[in-house]
Amino acid sequence: MRHRKTVHKINKQPAHRRALLRNLLTSFFKHERVITTRAKAKAAQRIAERLIRYAISGTLADKRRIISYLRERDVAHKLIRLGQENFAKREHRGGFTAVYKYGFRKGDGAEMAILTLLTEEIPKDKKKRKKKVAEPEVIEAVETPAEETPVETAPAEETTPEATTESVAEETPETETVSEETATAEQKVEAESAEETEEKPEQSAEETPEPEGAEGEQAPEKSQSEGEEGESEKEKE
Amino acid sequence: MALPKRRHSLQRKRKRRTHWKLKGVTAVKCPNCENLMLPHRVCPHCGYYNGRPIISVKKKKEK
Numbered sequence: 444m445r446h447r448k449t450v451h452k453i454n455k456q457p458a459h460r461r462a463l464l465r466n467l468l469t470s471f472f473k474h475e476r477v478i479t480t481r482a483k484a485k486a487a488q489r490i491a492e493r494l495i496r497y498a499i500s501g502t503l504a505d506k507r508r509i510i511s512y513l514r515e516r517d518v519a520h521k522l523i524r525l526g527q528e529n530f531a532k533r534e535h536r537g538g539f540t541a542v543y544k545y546g547f548r549k550g551d552g553a554e555m556a557i558l559t560l561l562t563e564e565i566p567k568d569k570k571k572r573k574k575k576v577a578e579p580e581v582i583e584a585v586e587t588p589a590e591e592t593p594v595e596t597a598p599a600e601e602t603t604p605e606a607t608t609e610s611v612a613e614e615t616p617e618t619e620t621v622s623e624e625t626a627t628a629e630q631k632v633e634a635e636s637a638e639e640t641e642e643k644p645e646q647s648a649e650e651t652p653e654p655e656g657a658e659g660e661q662a663p664e665k666s667q668s669e670g671e672e673g674e675s676e677k678e679k680e
Numbered sequence: 681m682a683l684p685k686r687r688h689s690l691q692r693k694r695k696r697r698t699h700w701k702l703k704g705v706t707a708v709k710c711p712n713c714e715n716l717m718l719p720h721r722v723c724p725h726c727g728y729y730n731g732r733p734i735i736s737v738k739k740k741k742e743k
Binding site for chain 2: 543544545546557559565
């Protein structure tokens, strides 16, 4: 529960915290962008939005609030000008700042973030492009191994039965008598032709499993990608 | 005071510890520069986030 946790304490006593945030916010409005830890950025963002609201309203009291908070008078006036000229003309009434997460600090591994003043409006609609780009890459990646695997397995399976039949065909004529030479010759011819016929379907068999396997594995991918599209559409809705 | 009655066997200890595992880092391809990056973060390679450049970052990378 987030109850009764309205203050971002950032592990500091109130006076320390207030001083730190005043300094941070002064440099923030001065440079319009500050890189700090994520916790400090989040704490400062809240106050920044409040100061911007003061700047937008622009009453004397609100101007004085800004001047009293920020350490530098120039920066305070810059903020008031920005509020009046830029932020007051927006359709939205908040969200003039953004915190982007930006990796981890080397020394202590603290998560860093960029606190930015959004002086230009961000256009909306981005979701469509990302997922359509991702789909073809996935299909290509899985296609190539799918073609290779059936080729390797199919010949290995078919060579073994061929070898067995050959050995049987060779053994049987030797045991039979010489009078049956013609028969053996015929059998040999038959065996050779059988070998040829076996080889031919072998080749065709080598070819056939490739597209079958490829198609068979492409189809579920497509359905998956369609599923992703469906999900993305749901997200849009 | 409660004390263990029996020593835990090696098997028991090892079985317990089979659940101590490291999880892999979830990395995502940056939609802008195709490099691997952590999700929901400004890309450390190109300084883009959400399809837009975060300019100061880009400057840093160019230095």
